[in-house]
Amino acid sequence: SPFNRHAPLAVVFDHTGQLRESYDYIIAGGGTSGLVVANRLTENPRISVLVIERGYLDGQENGTSVPGLSVPTKYVRTDTSVPQKGLNNRTAPLYTGDVVGGGTVVNGMFFARGAAADYDAWEQLGNPGWGWDGLLPYFKKSETFTPPTAEIDDMFPGVISLDLEPHGLDGPVGSSFSNCQYPVIENFYAGWKSIGVAINPQPNNGEATGAFYSTMSAYAKNQSRAHASNAYYRPIAGARRNLHLIAGHSVSKINFGEKNRAVSVDFMSGTTNETSTVKADCEVILAAGAFRTPQILQLSGVGPEPLLSSLGIKTVVHLPGVGSNFQDQPTLYMQFRYGNYTFPTPDWIFSNASWAAEQLDIYYKNRTGIMTIPYLGGSTVAFLPLQNVTSDYQSLITSTSVNPSSLFPPSTHPSIIAGYIAQTELLRSIYLSSHTAVAEIAWEGGDTVPLAMIRPSSRGSININTTNPTSPPVIDFNTFSHPIDIAIAIASVKKIREWASSPPMRALGTIETFPGANVSSVAQIEQAIRNAATSSWQHPTSTTAMMKREWGGVVDAELRVYGTQGLRVVDAGVFPMSVAGHSSSSVYAVAEKAADIIKAAWI
Numbered sequence: 001s002p003f004n005r006h007a008p009l010a011v012v013f014d015h016t017g018q019l020r021e022s023y024d025y026i027i028a029g030g031g032t033s034g035l036v037v038a039n040r041l042t043e044n045p046r047i048s049v050l051v052i053e054r055g056y057l058d059g060q061e062n063g064t065s066v067p068g069l070s071v072p073t074k075y076v077r078t079d080t081s082v083p084q085k086g087l088n089n090r091t092a093p094l095y096t097g098d099v100v101g102g103g104t105v106v107n108g109m110f111f112a113r114g115a116a117a118d119y120d121a122w123e124q125l126g127n128p129g130w131g132w133d134g135l136l137p138y139f140k141k142s143e144t145f146t147p148p149t150a151e152i153d154d155m156f157p158g159v160i161s162l163d164l165e166p167h168g169l170d171g172p173v174g175s176s177f178s179n180c181q182y183p184v185i186e187n188f189y190a191g192w193k194s195i196g197v198a199i200n201p202q203p204n205n206g207e208a209t210g211a212f213y214s215t216m217s218a219y220a221k222n223q224s225r226a227h228a229s230n231a232y233y234r235p236i237a238g239a240r241r242n243l244h245l246i247a248g249h250s251v252s253k254i255n256f257g258e259k260n261r262a263v264s265v266d267f268m269s270g271t272t273n274e275t276s277t278v279k280a281d282c283e284v285i286l287a288a289g290a291f292r293t294p295q296i297l298q299l300s301g302v303g304p305e306p307l308l309s310s311l312g313i314k315t316v317v318h319l320p321g322v323g324s325n326f327q328d329q330p331t332l333y334m335q336f337r338y339g340n341y342t343f344p345t346p347d348w349i350f351s352n353a354s355w356a357a358e359q360l361d362i363y364y365k366n367r368t369g370i371m372t373i374p375y376l377g378g379s380t381v382a383f384l385p386l387q388n389v390t391s392d393y394q395s396l397i398t399s400t401s402v403n404p405s406s407l408f409p410p411s412t413h414p415s416i417i418a419g420y421i422a423q424t425e426l427l428r429s430i431y432l433s434s435h436t437a438v439a440e441i442a443w444e445g446g447d448t449v450p451l452a453m454i455r456p457s458s459r460g461s462i463n464i465n466t467t468n469p470t471s472p473p474v475i476d477f478n479t480f481s482h483p484i485d486i487a488i489a490i491a492s493v494k495k496i497r498e499w500a501s502s503p504p505m506r507a508l509g510t511i512e513t514f515p516g517a518n519v520s521s522v523a524q525i526e527q528a529i530r531n532a533a534t535s536s537w538q539h540p541t542s543t544t545a546m547m548k549r550e551w552g553g554v555v556d557a558e559l560r561v562y563g564t565q566g567l568r569v570v571d572a573g574v575f576p577m578s579v580a581g582h583s584s585s586s587v588y589a590v591a592e593k594a595a596d597i598i599k600a601a602w603i
C-alpha cells in the first residue's frame, strides 16, 4: 500500500475508521491550493485540519519527478466538454490532476507569474488587497528561486535576469531553470527579436510580456519537479499530528446548520461509494479546483435556484454565479518541420529510445541533460500584447464589439451579465495595453508550436445535471463565443507565420505543416482553428469568482461564500478573471494569502 511508508506516524488514511469525529477545518481537495492552506493552518499545533482528497499519494515515480519524462496517466483525469459551437461542434477535453498535489503533480511546470495588470484587474473588480502589490509577498512566500547555471547564462546571454529581488528565496516551491537547452532555442529568441518582440529577462516582476525563458517549478539542486505534495505536504506529513489527510475519497456535500453555517461534510469512498460525515468546528474550505468546487456547492444547495430546483435540490443560498464565468485558454497546436535541423530535437525523446536512455542516464548521474527540460513544452515562450500581435489592434477591438447580453442564454441572471460588463471594461484596457499579453506561443524546439489564447472574452459554465456526486458536472467552455477571441487567434496565427519566416527561423529550414501554407485566407485560417483548436490550456478558472454578489460573484474578498458562514473557497475558481500566464504560481500565491486571511480571523 502507498501508505506503509508513513507508518508509524501515519497521517494519510484510506479508511474512515481512523478519522476523528470533528476537525477545526475540513479542506475539500488536497490539490495545489488545498495543501498550501492545510500546511499553513497546521503550523499552529492547536488547530486540527482534515484534508479530503479524491486521488491518492503519488508513488514518487520517475514520471512525477524527472521534468523530461511524461507523467503517469493514472494521475491525470480526462473529462469531456459538451460540443462546442465555436469549434464546429467538436468536444474538448479538460485535464485535471487526480492525485494528492492536484494539477501541480502532472502539469507542464511552467512557473511564470501573470502581469501586474492582470491582478490589478482583480482588485478593480472590487477586491481590495488582491492586486499585484497585495499578492507579490505571497508569490515570494511560496517560492525558492534559484538563478540559472553559468552554462545556461552563457548560452543565452542577457536572456535571464539574475536579479533576485522579485523572487522568494525560502518558500516551499522550487523555482528554477532547466540547466540544459536545445541550441536552436537561440533562433526562437532571435526570430522574435527580428520582428520587433523584445526579449524580457525579468517576466516575473509584473511585466509578463515579450519572449522569455520561463522559470519552471523544480528544485534547482536536483532538477526535480516541485509540486504541492512534495512542497507543502510530504515535509510535514509525519510530523504534524494535527493534520490528517484521507485519500481516495471525494466530498459530495456540505451540510448547513443554523444561519447557513457549514457544519459538516459528507464524503464518499472512491472504491465503495460508502458515504461518511465529518464535522467542521470552525470552517469548511473548498479547494477541489475550478471544475469540481462548483459541483460541491451546487450539490449542497448553493447555486442558481432554477437549476437546483430542476434537480430537486433544496436551495440553501440562491447564488447564480456558482459555475458561471468559467474561463480557460483555447489552444491551437501548429506544426512545423525543419529542413536544416540536425541536432537532436525534443521529439527524439519519443522516437530515439537509445538517445532517450542515454539522456536519462546523464540526468541520474549529473542532474543535467535534456531530461531537465519539462516534457510538456520546454521553457521558452513569447507572450504577446495585442499590439504586438497586430498593428490593427484598435480596429480589431472595435470591429468585434458585441452586446454582452447576446453572449449569454436568455435565462441568465442579470447579476452575471452585470459582472461580465464590469470585466469587459477592464478587458478593453487590457487589450489596449502593452503591459499584458493576449497570446502565448511556446516552442521547445520541436515540431509543435502551441498557440494559447490566454486572454479570452468568452465565458463558459460548469453545472451539474444530476444529483449523483459521482457524475462529473457538464463542462461548457463556450469557446470562441465572443468574436474577439477568434479574431485574436487568427491574427496570432499570422504572427507566428511571420516569426517562422523570420531569417533566424528560416535558417533552420522551417516549413509549416499545419495548418500549412495553403491555408492562407482569413476564412481558411478561421476554419482551421475551429476544426483543430482545443478549448483548454489546462488553466480552468473563475467558476466561483471573487466579485461583488451583484456582479455574479460567489466569494467576497475574504473568500467567504456569500450567504453562508464558515465556508470559503481557495482554489483557481476564485480568480475573477484568468491571468495572462500559467496558473499554478498564482494558485500558490492566492492560497498563501487565503491562509493568512483565515488565520487573521482567529484573533
Ligand SMILES: Cc1cc2nc3c(=O)[nH]c(=O)nc-3n(C[C@H](O)[C@H](O)[C@H](O)COP(=O)(O)OP(=O)(O)OC[C@H]3O[C@@H](n4cnc5c(N)ncnc54)[C@H](O)[C@@H]3O)c2cc1C
Pocket: 028, 029, 030, 031, 032, 033, 034, 052, 053, 054, 055, 095, 096, 097, 098, 099, 100, 101, 102, 103, 104, 106, 107, 108, 109, 110, 111, 112, 249, 250, 251, 252, 287, 288, 289, 290, 292, 293, 296, 537, 538, 539, 540, 571, 572, 573, 582, 583, 584, 585, 587
Ligand atoms: C495537464 C496539466 C498541465 C498544466 N500545465 C501547467 C503549467 O505548465 N504551468 C502552470 O502554472 N499551470 C499548469 N497547469 C495548471 C495548474 O496546475 C492548475 O491551475 C493548479 O494546479 C490548480 O490548482 P487548484 O488548487 O485550483 O486545483 P487542483 O490542483 O486541481 O486541486 C484540486 C484537487 O481536488 C481534488 N478533488 C476534486 N474533486 C474533489 C472532491 N469532490 N472531493 C475531494 N477532492 C476532490 C482533485 O483530485 C485535486 O487534487 C496544468 C494543469 C494540468 C492538469
